[in-house]
Amino acid sequence: MQLFYTPDIAPHLKSFVLSEEESRHAVRVLRMEAGQQVQLVDGRGGLYTAVIVDAHPKRSVLEILRVETRYGTRPYYLHVAIAPTKQIERIEWFLEKATEVGIDEITPIICERSERKEVKVERLNKIMAAAMKQSLKAYIPRMNEPLGFGSFLDQRTEGQRFIAHCGDGDKQYLSEIIEPAGRYTVLVGPEGDFSGAEVDAAQRAGFFPVTFGASRLRTETAALVACLEAAIRNRRY
């Protein structure tokens, strides 16, 4: 069934009018007609089943048949703070994959060795919305505005905190130290890794060093591995 992302819909509504863009897509591109059923997600856990009552190319009217709230809720909350990669495509695919496997919040962090100092949050949100629809999810991850590494550490982050880096020192595997059904924040550095000073500052701020194994992983790969370890650890919960 066709799935639309309609952030403006709410569980109490009995009917809904698709935006001009979605209406055009539904009627002109997909050739949908009155009587056909569609699914809508609001990005906040709401999955709606609706039927087209007026297939208007600019404002198609839907009657909502069923609403499922908290659809596909996961038992944990994962926040990844990641240094944007030099090639933005690498962060973009990370966001697509992370949305598929499960992530709740992303903060781009600008680090000492970051070559890229800015990201277009709007574009990144579009990529996550597409991934949300493709993987049949009702939640869209929260994308924060970029922050300097120090400013991020100054923020209050709840739950278990970790920093993934390639430097020396004792480290544990993320999947072995996270508590199931918890809240996790994981810091992932830029190409060239965090500086020693950044690692020290993070540890003073209560972030525990973690490793993803012997392989040297790219920034975006390490971040995805963090998402997968959290998902695997929480499977039985």
Place this chain on the structure above:
Amino acid sequence: MQLFYTPDIAPHLKSFVLSEEESRHAVRVLRMEAGQQVQLVDGRGGLYTAVIVDAHPKRSVLEILRVETRYGTRPYYLHVAIAPTKQIERIEWFLEKATEVGIDEITPIICERSERKEVKVERLNKIMAAAMKQSLKAYIPRMNEPLGFGSFLDQRTEGQRFIAHCGDGDKQYLSEIIEPAGRYTVLVGPEGDFSGAEVDAAQRAGFFPVTFGASRLRTETAALVACLEAAIRNRRY
């Protein structure tokens, strides 16, 4: 230190001449000079430390100082048979990521619902070679020529065999049923999944159904998750 992929080198050699392409890269692009040290990998586990004795733009001569064989050997062997994706870029990034996290052998399989029926193995090998260098590995995964799904099942595959599909039926999590330090073959289907007949045929051939969780994953994401579950399960071995 600069790393080169030189499949023609062998552990018994005392010196080695870089190819014209690598020589040009080293001398013209990287401006390397005699006396500088470089690292070489042969794609078969050999990691060589060498020093440039003649920085020639077409045939740079290296003296080999040290050889480490079986560098970064993993305790398990993972073979992923995957249906090439409609957009070849998706398989390409899977190969890059899989090389980073660990994979030994890949066979493109053409399935009932495959929209893409062919791949350029040469190009895929180039992508894995680049990923091998980037992630400091000495082994390059083996890429087989594409096979029809049935022909692949007819081949003798050693170790534990699994098929990942989204259909109904009892399934286990890969990381919970693979034996550490083993040999694994995992089948991953095309967009639209394996057909019921293909799943039945695979199970008759001794492939056990596995799931990667509740999320509907893209072909290339599911294949990468398989690599990660194998890596995580084998971390302590």
